Amino acid sequence: MIAPSSPALTALFMGTGSSVGVPMIGCSCPVCQSPDLRNRRTRSSILVSSGGKNILVDTAPDLRFQALREGLSRIDAVIYTHAHADHVLGLDELRTFNFIMQEEIPIYAPPRVLERIRTMFSYAFSDVNREGVTRPKLVPRELPGPMEIHGVFVTPFLVEHGPVMNTALRIGDLVYLTDCNAVPPEGKRVMKGASTMIVGAVRYEPHESHFGLSQAVAEITEVGPRQGYITHLSHRMDHATLEKELPPGISPAYDGLRIVV
Ligand SMILES: [Zn+2]
Ligand SMILES: [Zn+2]
């Protein structure tokens, strides 16, 4: 089920890096040492905005830095794709948004992902505040299938991510597909007709739990959106080189890039 007419969306790349970010700690490779700011990648996340509401997809460990960089002071909802560290470890930073907004923040995730997050951040979700710390005020909400979040139609679909399943998202006419090495037929159906696709590729060669670059490009080409972006990039990928290599209509994403869907 995909909404027949989707409201105008913008997407802001909060982060476009692989799990360790770029530059990588202790690395002196040309990309890690590059003066090109587009090669400085925090961990992957996007902010989708529509009708004055901001929906954050994943809370990267770099969320504090990303929010400061973008002057972000409002998050109306968070959607989690999966519970890998590079996608959830910034959860505690939501405290600051609670404080500024004086509101609780709903967090949406498929039931199994929500369960993992509750375990990883038990201090934030237990009934008793045993640690005596200021905790983020979050309202966990299951995202078992298509639903409307702040007027935006969101369809989650399962994709293969090595030994685990990850959740990709269709948000209006936008597809956000990171951390994936294969899309099952149901996902192919959901992606059909998308106008914008953001697909992850960590390196040129295929990886056991991620697309290589040509696989990500093939996935975009098969759907044929108006614009495609590659994200979740490691230090093996130089921005300027990628820009030259990618086919027309597909670009490497970079931190801070804003797009209209
Ligand atoms: Zn990841
Ligand atoms: Zn490096």
Ligand SMILES: [Zn+2]
């Ligand atoms: Zn992952």
